[in-house]
């Protein structure tokens with residue numbers, strides 16, 4: 470898949486603002502700081518709006534229109550330590566409603582930092598999507614930070630840990646070195662009309 474053009478289409482703060490389900494959408498989720506904005510910048514060739522993680526700031530779901538047709542959906546990062554329980558619940562609820570009701574959602578890319586073992590919230594996302602029967606893949610970010618001698622070991626360890634939930638597709642990527650990004654886009658192509 471080649472992205473010839475991408476632009477911010479809509480910023481959504483509440484479910485009722487979601488665009489009509491006329492286009493296929495692929496969503497990107499991950500812990501804050503996992504490298505989601507960098508990956509989206511790299512594959513779309515535009516600078517995405519950084520979704521704020523500051524307590525009290527309104528977070529959004531950002532829709533990007535790809536090749537004048539389908540959507541890449543940038544979901545707010547999870548795991549902000551400083552966010553209050555009330556704010557977090559509001560967001561969990563919005564995301565849950567989005568996942569449950571969104572028929573145009575074809576795939577979720579769960580981003581996990583390739584350097585670390587999956588954390589509690591990563592595993593929660595995996596088991597949550599699995600239980601809702603929403604297709605997802607795992608994108609392992611920042612692989613340029615791994616020494617080539619440890620890369621396979623780290624990646625296999627993550628696969629091993631998550632194998633308790635099932636067998637999934639894994640895409641190691643480096644947004645900085647643009648490694649693995651074309652393979653990811655080629656896979657996403659199968660989900661686009």
Ligand code: GDP
Nearest residue numbers: 501502503504505506507611613614643644645
């Ligand atoms: P987000 O919070 O998930 O949107 O994460 P960002 O894209 O803002 O990235 C968080 C930090 O990780 C920033 O300092 C980025 O420069 C860095 N980063 C993101 N992707 C990569 C990558 O592929 N390689 C390296 N070395 N650093 C990265």
